[in-house]
Amino acid sequence: MWVATVVGLALAGPAPVTAQDDDAGVTYDDILAGFADPTRWLTYSGDYSGQRHSPLTQITPANAHRLAPAWTFQTGFDTRGRGFETTPLVLDGVLYVTGSNNYAWAIDARSGRPFWQYRRQLPDDLTYGASAPVNRGFGILGDRLFMVTLDAHLLALDRATGSILWDVVLADYKVGYAATLAPLVLDGKVIVGISGGEYATRGFIDAYDPETGEQIWRFYTIPGPGEPGSETWPDDPLTLARGGSGTWMNGSYDPELDLIYWGTGNPNPDYNGDSRPGDNLYSNSIVALEAETGALRWHFQFTPHDLNDWDSNHVPVLVDLEWEGEERQVVMLANRNGFFYVLDRETGELLLGEPFTGTTWARELDAAGRPIILNDGSQGCLPDPWGSTNFYPPSFDPNLELFFVTARETCATFVKQEPEYVPGRQSTGGVIWIDQDQGWSALRALDPRSGELEWEFRYPSPTFAGVMSTASGLVFAGDHEGNFIAFESATGKDLWHYQTGSRIWGAGAMTFMLDGRQMVLIPSGSTLVAFALPLD
Amino acid sequence: MRHTLLSAVALLVLAAPTVAQQTANPYDSDPAAMRAGRALFANRCAECHGADARGFSGPDLTVLWAEGTSDERVFQTIRSGVSGSIMPSSTAPDNEIWAMVAYVKSISTVAAALDAPGDPERGQELVQARCTRCHYVAGGGGYLGPDLSRIGAVRTRESLMRSIREPAASIQPGYRTVTLVTPSGDRIRGVAKGEDAFSVQILDTRQQLRGYMKSDLAEVVREPVSLMPEFTSARLPDEDLNDIVRYLGTLRGNR
Numbered sequence: 001m002w003v004a005t006v007v008g009l010a011l012a013g014p015a016p017v018t019a020q021d022d023d024a025g026v027t028y029d030d031i032l033a034g035f036a037d038p039t040r041w042l043t044y045s046g047d048y049s050g051q052r053h054s055p056l057t058q059i060t061p062a063n064a065h066r067l068a069p070a071w072t073f074q075t076g077f078d079t080r081g082r083g084f085e086t087t088p089l090v091l092d093g094v095l096y097v098t099g100s101n102n103y104a105w106a107i108d109a110r111s112g113r114p115f116w117q118y119r120r121q122l123p124d125d126l127t128y129g130a131s132a133p134v135n136r137g138f139g140i141l142g143d144r145l146f147m148v149t150l151d152a153h154l155l156a157l158d159r160a161t162g163s164i165l166w167d168v169v170l171a172d173y174k175v176g177y178a179a180t181l182a183p184l185v186l187d188g189k190v191i192v193g194i195s196g197g198e199y200a201t202r203g204f205i206d207a208y209d210p211e212t213g214e215q216i217w218r219f220y221t222i223p224g225p226g227e228p229g230s231e232t233w234p235d236d237p238l239t240l241a242r243g244g245s246g247t248w249m250n251g252s253y254d255p256e257l258d259l260i261y262w263g264t265g266n267p268n269p270d271y272n273g274d275s276r277p278g279d280n281l282y283s284n285s286i287v288a289l290e291a292e293t294g295a296l297r298w299h300f301q302f303t304p305h306d307l308n309d310w311d312s313n314h315v316p317v318l319v320d321l322e323w324e325g326e327e328r329q330v331v332m333l334a335n336r337n338g339f340f341y342v343l344d345r346e347t348g349e350l351l352l353g354e355p356f357t358g359t360t361w362a363r364e365l366d367a368a369g370r371p372i373i374l375n376d377g378s379q380g381c382l383p384d385p386w387g388s389t390n391f392y393p394p395s396f397d398p399n400l401e402l403f404f405v406t407a408r409e410t411c412a413t414f415v416k417q418e419p420e421y422v423p424g425r426q427s428t429g430g431v432i433w434i435d436q437d438q439g440w441s442a443l444r445a446l447d448p449r450s451g452e453l454e455w456e457f458r459y460p461s462p463t464f465a466g467v468m469s470t471a472s473g474l475v476f477a478g479d480h481e482g483n484f485i486a487f488e489s490a491t492g493k494d495l496w497h498y499q500t501g502s503r504i505w506g507a508g509a510m511t512f513m514l515d516g517r518q519m520v521l522i523p524s525g526s527t528l529v530a531f532a533l534p535l536d
Numbered sequence: 537m538r539h540t541l542l543s544a545v546a547l548l549v550l551a552a553p554t555v556a557q558q559t560a561n562p563y564d565s566d567p568a569a570m571r572a573g574r575a576l577f578a579n580r581c582a583e584c585h586g587a588d589a590r591g592f593s594g595p596d597l598t599v600l601w602a603e604g605t606s607d608e609r610v611f612q613t614i615r616s617g618v619s620g621s622i623m624p625s626s627t628a629p630d631n632e633i634w635a636m637v638a639y640v641k642s643i644s645t646v647a648a649a650l651d652a653p654g655d656p657e658r659g660q661e662l663v664q665a666r667c668t669r670c671h672y673v674a675g676g677g678g679y680l681g682p683d684l685s686r687i688g689a690v691r692t693r694e695s696l697m698r699s700i701r702e703p704a705a706s707i708q709p710g711y712r713t714v715t716l717v718t719p720s721g722d723r724i725r726g727v728a729k730g731e732d733a734f735s736v737q738i739l740d741t742r743q744q745l746r747g748y749m750k751s752d753l754a755e756v757v758r759e760p761v762s763l764m765p766e767f768t769s770a771r772l773p774d775e776d777l778n779d780i781v782r783y784l785g786t787l788r789g790n791r
Contacts, residue, residue, distance in 0.1 A: 425627045433575040481732030
């Protein structure tokens with residue numbers, strides 16, 4: 001009788017809320033399939049392309065106004081000075097979520113209740129090479145989750161329990177290294193980058209064996225003495241060894257070309273280039289690396305000899321589109337320096353570079369793709385060090401052929417100082433005065449063939465929110481005042497908004513199907529909120 | 537303003553050889569350093585300690601010196617953080633930390649100018665008659681302008697005089713003038729307390745907190761003036777101004 005009752009309840013009740021025991025785990029082919037399974041989101045941008053464009057269509061411009069919160073998850077703590085920047089992964093109704101200070105959780109996607117919580121015991125003398133104690137998400141393969149840490153380690157966690165399977169050191173955090181990005185998982189490799197460009201560090205991109213944690217290859221973003229690229233630096237090993245150029249944001253991957261695309265950060269010291277005359281390769285660039293070996297196939301430098309901390313750590317967006325009559329495989333990105341770029345992703349050839357903000361620094365590129373600098377700061381204020389956009393994800397709608405990005409319009413004065421080189425201390429070489437009264441921002445839709453503005457929606461302050469779009473013609477974005485907003489992709493009309501109570505900072509939304517309902521999640525402040533259309 | 541700061545910071549650069557291992561603040565009372573420190577403070581500290589350093593989620597820093605702390609102790613707290621709290625350690629260069637210390641000290645409680653001219657009792661009468669409709673002062677008053685109960689401890693005599701003669705020269709966030717126009721043409725004036733893409737929050741001139749959705753308004757007009765009248769010398773003779781400022785200097789925290 002008792003058994004029959006329990007079975008009856010089980011049959012009549014909702015679907016089970018635990019992970020499936022017979023699940024063999026995530027394969028490379030699963031990640032490669034991207035959005036093919038609508039119940040899953042298995043890598044930072046949803047698929048390898050970096051488009052953050054979901055094929056889901058249950059929520060539409062016609063019904064988005066009915067979106068309502070399904071649940072709220074609270075981390076229990078705030079992130080000093082920054083945001084909850086993660087993108088959750090989802091598999092079989094379970095969310096895998098990283099938080100600030102290297103907390104992490106497995107959360108029931110139906111109820112918002114946690115299965116387990118992981119907390120890393122971080123050292124007391126963290127150098128915060130990452131600027132802030134944030135984290136942007138897990139990578140997943142098999143039954144393993146991969147997470148980087150503020151003390152510059154890479155961890156493998158057991159998906160069922162959150163227990164540590166292996167723990168390897170990426171670099172010495174005491175010097176100023178740290179790590180915050182979501183690992184990019186390929187076939188038999190976990191790819192990660194490093195933070196620390198404000199310190200006397202040397203950036204790199206690494207590949208690790210998912211089984212053992214053994215390092216497979218490393219690509220340094222600052223060449224060694226005599227290596228290609230070193231001619232763009234002074235002939236001084238010490239300058240190269242502390243050249244900076246962090247790789248602290250996620251890259252994208254083209255499985256056919258077997259190339260990884262990754263952005264690189266500012267040279268060190270940030271604001272004083274006196275000790276580093278030259279272009280300072282491969283800082284402020286995008287690099288295309290062979291996934292198998294980590295060898296450099298091509299690079300393109302956006303901001304040669306950067307003096308404004310305009311890291312190029314953006315999500316590269318891989319798109320195939322018709323370009324002047326022929327099919328091109330391109331990579332596009334909106335850059336912190338104020339320009340929107342389209343490059344051929346097989347060769348690195350520059351196809352387009354046009355300003356997408358009112359930047360006064362430069363308004364055009366020369367034939368070689370170098371900015372023609374009009375204002376070094378002496379002709380009025382420059383975009384601030386946070387840039388015309390930043391690491392927070394953009395999205396691309398391949399049907400409308402529009403690139404959506406949160407664009408910042410700001411005003412800052414850069415003042416050079418003598419850098420102090422002390423291990424574990426920042427050596428930025430300057431101070432910045434940001435005119436708080438002049439900042440604003442907008443969600444912009446750009447035509448990728450011309451860089452022209454199709455529409456914009458303005459926010460009253462410089463916003464740091466990521467973007468996600470869906471095939472139903474929606475763009476989800478947010479603002480610094482805490483609104484999570486749904487827009488019509490074709491027009492920019494705001495259709496719905498929800499005040500989350502804390503600015504949307506660094507995070508983009510993600511979406512998936514659960515029991516026939518399309519869920520949309522956004523991290524904000526100390527919360528992760530799930531939205532869906534009402535059940536009736 | 538911005539150019540003033542630029543040249544001021546440039547001076548700081550020139551005056552900053554090496555300051556490591558220093559125990560006295562090399563920038564104490566250095567106006568250039570204090571302005572640079574203000575910019576650094578806004579970026580790194582204001583989130584928790586408030587834009588005015590008077591505390592938000594973190595403690596009020598403007599009372600530290602009055603409580604007997606030293607420049608070096610504040611420096612070390614910034615450098616090392618506070619164990620067991622959210623206050624982190626800092627890896628900023630020494631000269632940046634000293635500049636922030638100089639700035640916070642500069643906006644901290646100031647000594648009473650007891651030898652300043654003016655009659656504080658007459659000043660009190662004038663303030664009660666002319667200021668308390670909008671300003672709260674030691675036991676009563678309005679809220680359209682900043683609370684003055686502690687103003688003597690945080691503002692210099694010169695700065696108070698300037699704010700009375702030219703109130704629009706420097707308006708604190710939260711006291712900026714806004715007029716909301718309704719679809720029927722009604723105009724609602726007040727000070728903006730908050731705003732986002734969809735809404736605006738004000739304290740209206742009847743001193744009522746009121747929130748509006750922008751979709752319900754015809755227009756939101758931001759005005760570059762203060763709601764406080766300009767008390768020119770024709771309107772407020774120097775003698776009266778001296779008396780008022782002398783009285784304000786005695787207001788040091790008893791709300």
